[in-house]
Amino acid sequence: MKKKVSIRDIARQLDVSATAVSFVLNGKAEEQKISQKLEQRILSHVKKTGYRPNQIAQSLRTGKSMIIGMLVEDISDPFFSSIARIVEDNLYKKGYKIFHSSTDNNTEKAKELLRIFHERQVDGYIIAPAPETETEISELLQESKPVIVFDRFFPGVPTTNVIVDNKEGAYKATRHLVENGFASIALVTLNSEQGQMKDRLKGYNKAIKEAGFVKRCLKIHYKTAPEEITELVKKFIMEDKTDAILFATNYLAVSGIKAIQELGLHIPHDIGVVGFDDNTNFALFSPSITAVSQPVKAISENVTTLLLGLLSGDGKLNKPQTIILSTDLIIRKSSIKS
Amino acid sequence: MKKKVSIRDIARQLDVSATAVSFVLNGKAEEQKISQKLEQRILSHVKKTGYRPNQIAQSLRTGKSMIIGMLVEDISDPFFSSIARIVEDNLYKKGYKIFHSSTDNNTEKAKELLRIFHERQVDGYIIAPAPETETEISELLQESKPVIVFDRFFPGVPTTNVIVDNKEGAYKATRHLVENGFASIALVTLNSEQGQMKDRLKGYNKAIKEAGFVKRCLKIHYKTAPEEITELVKKFIMEDKTDAILFATNYLAVSGIKAIQELGLHIPHDIGVVGFDDNTNFALFSPSITAVSQPVKAISENVTTLLLGLLSGDGKLNKPQTIILSTDLIIRKSSIKS
DNA sequence: TTCTAAAACTAAATCGGTTTAGTTATTTGT
């Protein structure tokens, strides 16, 4: 069992007040007229003993926790985990720690997690919001908590947002399929009211309309299991003629490609494929998969910078803004008819 | 700006003591002889106002934080993120929250993170240890903190461990290649002293020796960037004849397969491939990739159960143990000469 | 020499809970 040493223990050992120790450790020695002699004495003793203040007590007193709460849909999704990773590294350098949790896009779970974050007194929030959590997010704003929303956002809520141009991304992808000679181009997406999904649908619709083709969509419920998605896509492909598919998310693409393979169809000869949101492994697929790549790095950098801004500023000056980043269409073999 | 209500505010509103409110909220009403009448009065008022105790204050007083610190190598690696995900969900049900961070297998970073966890007074630890962190982990044990170590462990440190049978996994994989007619079978691994890597090497060596073949290893430094890994593997393949490769980790396999593709070699005709640690996408690669699959679910369940045991027990009764789970060889096309 | 201002340091309040050690009112036992 180890004895925990408190600031008072340190003070006692040096025969000074805890106040002096606190001032010195918080860099307020000069400001508080602590003599250099004493400052050095305290500093060297603290270094020697390896004393570190109890952060819980610190948080209680100051109201700051130096913890940022991050809420994503699923931390095991590569898109979210890589953003989480970069943001974590960046904020870590500034002394912040990240607390992240997955919502599964479940409204109730998301609300619960936001409450927990609140109770833990996190200093700021990074949120990829679950559906119908406008109220909770608005409340955070009213308490003037630093909040950054990313990947998707609620147009009615004046948050600072970082998103990609989903409409343009889907448009570019669909146009690319059109230009490569595909004619019955379908979209496989989620039946979701979330902004990013609606925009991807819009981009697809726009390109299809311009080409004079017919829209064809499969909307899948977001709770559907991977194997079931594969079955649904199989059925969808066989139902009507389809010579190309744009998948609106990473995991839809993975399950969908499995469906295509199981049907014995050949990509891109029988059916062209483009995924939204690139996957490290798409380059290694059979054949390699064309994808709309989201600028993960840029998203992360923006999220970090904006959050740090809100954390340092007095919170009132920063007016809400929406950063829209462009996507890159990474053309690989799956969308090029040989 | 929102007023934060404290337990004393609640007490005042009801004209009772904070003590009574605290007892009731902590389910100690009966034990502390609080009348049912008062208990109900407090309960209903708390429900009405939505009061929730400040967890920071709670932690300070009780020394418990209800937070578990989880240290993995890289949260964006699918193996770790899926374990993190399952463990998170399980512990969440018991009221615990997980705090996870990536060490990058960097000794210094890992030490620093352990210190931060300590300062934050986490109640327990789940660790995939970085090299040379024995001392720090031993210290946790001395303070009788609940610690579960997984994926790899230090034989000299009496922790509770959950690992897979790496030697057997690598052995099975190598034998499988032998049985399928490959003769110059190489291992691409990390030049790491970590147990799990040494065991994979042992399993490979055993199978090669039994077959009477010659060992051939490429050991890559763990900090090497993906593109560089690809280059190293290319060079390695061209250097000497190689008709099959066992990759010792997921990401080595991904970079290595890219190398094979860039050399224009055909899997499995020119070169057979097996990966250690399956990847959701291996089934979709060109061709599908045979892999040693780690029982992610079982690992997670064991980690959770053991940790909860340590957390509830008095900590002294639970003697250290090592759970060894078997791997599954998932045979796909990359290792079968047509 | 005496008074004032600045320098150097500290006691005590505070954050918001939990817990110990009581206090007061009501029963119970004899």
Place this chain on the structure above:
DNA sequence: ACAAATAACTAAACCGATTTAGTTTTAGAA
């Protein structure tokens, strides 16, 4: 009827920091 036991409740200490409001010492000015 009176002491002892129990029920019902609470004041105050405590966790470990920060910060406010002082206090004491020293230096400089008049």
